[in-house]
Amino acid sequence: MDPCKFFKCLADDTRLKSLLLISEVNEACVCNLIDALGLDQPKISRHLAELRKCGILLDERRGKWVYYKLHPALPTWAKNVISQTAKNNLDYIEHALNKLNASLTTTETCC
Secondary structure (H helix, E strand, O other), X not given: OOHHHHHHHOOOHHHHHHHHHHHXXXXXXXXXHHHHHOOOXXXXXXXXXXXXXXXXXXXXXXXXXXXXXXXXXXXXXXXXXXXXXXXXXXXXXXXXXXXXXXXXXXXXXXX
């Protein structure tokens, strides 16, 4: 993976937060990220598609929803950057992470 492409892909607030949230919970559906980030589905999906095109995320369709996780072929250095960023910047994602975890435990959400 080209490091310049990797960092350019993360240079957007929505993409970075989405990626950090997914890395913290291992897998998330678009509907869960809608709840967590308070953004509409097209915006979230567009940013997740960009992360997928960069080779950072892998998607899997289940019914009408798409689930995202870190791409298993992501280089170790990139996984370390993501995990260290999440670990050392919890204040950046804490509110969204709490909402995401609540969304994941509630069966009444869209998924």
